[in-house]
Amino acid sequence: MNQAPAGETTSLQTALEAMTMIIQRKVFAESKDEIAVILFGTADTDNPLANGESYENITILQPLSIADFDLLNLIQNEIQPSNISADYLDALVVGIDHLVNATQGKKGFGFKRLILMSDLGGEFGDDEVDTIIQGIKATGTELNVIGPSLDDGEDENDSEKPGPSTMSNGQRKERTAQQRTGEAMLRHILQEVEGECYSFSEALPALSYFQSRQIKQTAWKCQLEITSGIRIPICSYAKLKDFKLKQSWKRVYAKDPSEEVGTLRTYHMKDEEETEIDKEDMIEGHRYGNTLVPMSEDDKANMKYKAEKCFKILGFTKPENVKRHHYLGDGSSCVVADKGDEAAAVALSSLIQALYETNMVAIVRRVYSAASGPKLGCLIPHIKADYECFIYVELPFMEDVRQFTFGSLPVTKENTSTANNKFAPSEKQLGVIDKLITTMDLCPLPEDDDDEDEEDNATEYLKSKLTFNPHFQKLYQCLQHRALNPDEPLAELSPLVANYLKPPQEVLTKCEEHIESLKKVFKLEVVKKKEEKTGENQFKESDEGDAGKAKKPRLDDDLEGGMADITRTKVTEVGTVTPVEDFVAFINQKDEDKFEEASRQMQKRIEQIVVDSFGAQFYPKAMDCLKALRSNSVKKSEPELFNAFMKKFKEMLITKGRRDFWELVMTENQGLISKMESEDSTVSKEEAKLFISEEVEKEEEDVKQEEGDDADDLLDMV
Structure with a gap:
C-alpha cells in the first residue's frame, strides 16, 4: 500500500486520509460511538491472539474508546509505512475478537461495524474464511470495505487475468494476480455477510463533510381539543429545526484543557469607592418618567400571563389565507396520534382526510407548558403513501404583523407613469428573464407528465438532507487544524465545501444560452x-x-x-435671500442625500415669507418657492413630504387669515401631488381636487361663522 508512481498518492496515504475523515465526523458530531484502530503490516506485534506463529505483525494501535483529537493526532503522526506484509483476514479476526471483548458487559451499543481499508495486495490464508463469516454473523457485526473497486472485474473466477483497479485519484492501474485473488475472496465474504464495498474514489468525497450532531427525537404529548367533548391524544415531533452549534469548546483553558474554567461576577455601586454589594440586596427597577419603580420576582410572577398546557383548534380556513411569509418560529413539527392508541389514530386520520379533501387547514392555540406563553399555529394535512400527519407551523398574532407598503415596479408601458416610462422592460426582455428563471429552477419537474409521483422522479439540486452548511464545515475545519497544528496559520476553505457556494454545474450549462441572450437585450x-x-x-x-x-x-x-x-460655496441652509437657488443647490449635492433636510428648511421659509408679507408684497416669491418644492418632490420621488406639509400649510393659512394666498395656490394648481404625477403618492386625483376646492370652502365658512359670532359677542358687551 506504500507503492505508487511518482507524483501520485499511495493507497496507504489515502487510507489514512479516510480514517482521519471518519474520526473527524465522530468528534464534531459529538458522537458516543467508540472506535478502535488496528494496523496490519507493522514491524511489531501487539494483539491478544498472537502466539508466535499466527496473527503476527498486527497491532492494536488504539483500543475501543470515544474518538477525540488525541486519536487524530495519533493517526497523523504515529503511523509509519513499512515493507512488511500481513494477512488482512487475520486482521479481521483480531478486529472481531477485540469488538466482542471490549463491548462485553457494556450496554447501549446499537450495532458493531468493521471497516477494512486495504488494496488487497498482500498474501492471505483462506483456511479460516468460514470461521470469519460465522463470527461476523454471530456477533451481529456489519462489514464494510474501502479499497479497490470490486465491480470492475469481468469474471470472478478468472483470478489470473489482470484488470483495472480504481485508485483514490480516479485513475486506474492494472491489478496484480495477488490482488485479483484477494478481491475474489473478499467478494465472497461480503456476499455471505451482506456487507458493502466502496472504492477510495467513492469514499473520500462522501467522508469529506463534517456531520452535525444527531439528536434523539422526544415527543411532546398533549390532547388535540376540537370541542370540550372531543379530544384526541397526540404526539408532536420536530420535523425541521434550526441547528444550534453546541459550543462546548468556548470555555477551555488552552494550556491545560483538563482544567475547568469558571466565571465570577460581582456587583458594584456607581460611587467613588465602587462599593461591592450582594446580589440578594438588589431588586429590578423600571423607569416611569423620573421615578424608579421596583419590581420584585413576586411582582413579575403575579403580572405574568398564566396559561395551561393545551393544543386547541380555534377554527378552519382555506390554505391561501395563511400566507407563506406569515410562518414564524425556528422550524416545523409533525403531529401524529399517540403511540398505541388505535381510537386516536382513527380519529386523527379522519380529521386529516377531511381537511385534505375540503382543502382546508386548522388554526390552533398551542401552549407548550404552564411556564410558557400561548402561540398561534396552523395545522396543514400531509398525506403520503406510507404515513399521514399534520404539519404544525407557528403563525403571528396581529401585533406581530408588520405592514410595509412598497410601490410596484413598472411592468408594461401602459400602467407606468410618464416619469418611469423609460424604465419599463420590453416584451422581449421579459421573455428572456422568464426563460432564465425557469432554467435556474433547482427542482425541475420530470419530463414524463404521466408519472403519478412527480416529487420522487424530479431531479432536485441542493437537497437539504444532502447539502451541508458551509459555515459549520469551515468552522470544524479550522478547529481541527488548530488542534493538530497550533502554530500554523489556518488553512484555506476546502474546495469541496467551496463548491457549495457555487451554482450546480448542470444548471450553469443550461443557463449559458439565456445569459448570452440577456447580454444582447439588456445593453450595459x-x-x-x-x-x-x-x-x-x-x-x-x-x-x-x-x-x-x-x-x-x-x-x-x-x-x-x-x-x-x-x-459658490457648499450650501448647508436654505436662506431668505435666494431660497430657490439655495434649495436646488442643497438637494443636488452628490456626496449624500439631503432632500429631507432641505425640504424641511424650504417649508419653513415658505411659511415665514407668507406670514411676514405686508399684504401680497412677498406672495410671488413664496409661490416660486412652493413651485420649486413641489416640482423637486415629484422629481425626487418624495411626494409624501410635500403632501404632509400642504395639509398643515392650509390650516395655517386659514388660521392666520391668509385666504388670498390660498386663492393664489388654487389658481396656480399647486395642491397635493396625486398618483397621476408620482406613483409613490397615496393621494388619488379626486382627493387632490377635493383638497383645494370643497374642503377649503367649507373650512372658510366655518372661520367666517366663528368671526361673526365673535363680533356679535363684542356688540353685546358694548
Whole structure:
C-alpha cells in the first residue's frame, strides 16, 4: 500500500486520509460511538491472539474508546509505512475478537461495524474464511470495505487475468494476480455477510463533510381539543429545526484543557469607592418618567400571563389565507396520534382526510407548558403513501404583523407613469428573464407528465438532507487544524465545501444560452461620473493640445455650471435671500442625500415669507418657492413630504387669515401631488381636487361663522 508512481498518492496515504475523515465526523458530531484502530503490516506485534506463529505483525494501535483529537493526532503522526506484509483476514479476526471483548458487559451499543481499508495486495490464508463469516454473523457485526473497486472485474473466477483497479485519484492501474485473488475472496465474504464495498474514489468525497450532531427525537404529548367533548391524544415531533452549534469548546483553558474554567461576577455601586454589594440586596427597577419603580420576582410572577398546557383548534380556513411569509418560529413539527392508541389514530386520520379533501387547514392555540406563553399555529394535512400527519407551523398574532407598503415596479408601458416610462422592460426582455428563471429552477419537474409521483422522479439540486452548511464545515475545519497544528496559520476553505457556494454545474450549462441572450437585450453602458465643476478644474491647464494653453471655461448662467457654481460655496441652509437657488443647490449635492433636510428648511421659509408679507408684497416669491418644492418632490420621488406639509400649510393659512394666498395656490394648481404625477403618492386625483376646492370652502365658512359670532359677542358687551 506504500507503492505508487511518482507524483501520485499511495493507497496507504489515502487510507489514512479516510480514517482521519471518519474520526473527524465522530468528534464534531459529538458522537458516543467508540472506535478502535488496528494496523496490519507493522514491524511489531501487539494483539491478544498472537502466539508466535499466527496473527503476527498486527497491532492494536488504539483500543475501543470515544474518538477525540488525541486519536487524530495519533493517526497523523504515529503511523509509519513499512515493507512488511500481513494477512488482512487475520486482521479481521483480531478486529472481531477485540469488538466482542471490549463491548462485553457494556450496554447501549446499537450495532458493531468493521471497516477494512486495504488494496488487497498482500498474501492471505483462506483456511479460516468460514470461521470469519460465522463470527461476523454471530456477533451481529456489519462489514464494510474501502479499497479497490470490486465491480470492475469481468469474471470472478478468472483470478489470473489482470484488470483495472480504481485508485483514490480516479485513475486506474492494472491489478496484480495477488490482488485479483484477494478481491475474489473478499467478494465472497461480503456476499455471505451482506456487507458493502466502496472504492477510495467513492469514499473520500462522501467522508469529506463534517456531520452535525444527531439528536434523539422526544415527543411532546398533549390532547388535540376540537370541542370540550372531543379530544384526541397526540404526539408532536420536530420535523425541521434550526441547528444550534453546541459550543462546548468556548470555555477551555488552552494550556491545560483538563482544567475547568469558571466565571465570577460581582456587583458594584456607581460611587467613588465602587462599593461591592450582594446580589440578594438588589431588586429590578423600571423607569416611569423620573421615578424608579421596583419590581420584585413576586411582582413579575403575579403580572405574568398564566396559561395551561393545551393544543386547541380555534377554527378552519382555506390554505391561501395563511400566507407563506406569515410562518414564524425556528422550524416545523409533525403531529401524529399517540403511540398505541388505535381510537386516536382513527380519529386523527379522519380529521386529516377531511381537511385534505375540503382543502382546508386548522388554526390552533398551542401552549407548550404552564411556564410558557400561548402561540398561534396552523395545522396543514400531509398525506403520503406510507404515513399521514399534520404539519404544525407557528403563525403571528396581529401585533406581530408588520405592514410595509412598497410601490410596484413598472411592468408594461401602459400602467407606468410618464416619469418611469423609460424604465419599463420590453416584451422581449421579459421573455428572456422568464426563460432564465425557469432554467435556474433547482427542482425541475420530470419530463414524463404521466408519472403519478412527480416529487420522487424530479431531479432536485441542493437537497437539504444532502447539502451541508458551509459555515459549520469551515468552522470544524479550522478547529481541527488548530488542534493538530497550533502554530500554523489556518488553512484555506476546502474546495469541496467551496463548491457549495457555487451554482450546480448542470444548471450553469443550461443557463449559458439565456445569459448570452440577456447580454444582447439588456445593453450595459459605462456611465462616467460627472466631474464636479469647481474653480480648480475649470481653469487648470490642459493636458492635451498646445502646451501652456488653458481650457476656456464655458460660462453659463444656469445652476449646472459656470461662474455661479465656481464661486459658490457648499450650501448647508436654505436662506431668505435666494431660497430657490439655495434649495436646488442643497438637494443636488452628490456626496449624500439631503432632500429631507432641505425640504424641511424650504417649508419653513415658505411659511415665514407668507406670514411676514405686508399684504401680497412677498406672495410671488413664496409661490416660486412652493413651485420649486413641489416640482423637486415629484422629481425626487418624495411626494409624501410635500403632501404632509400642504395639509398643515392650509390650516395655517386659514388660521392666520391668509385666504388670498390660498386663492393664489388654487389658481396656480399647486395642491397635493396625486398618483397621476408620482406613483409613490397615496393621494388619488379626486382627493387632490377635493383638497383645494370643497374642503377649503367649507373650512372658510366655518372661520367666517366663528368671526361673526365673535363680533356679535363684542356688540353685546358694548
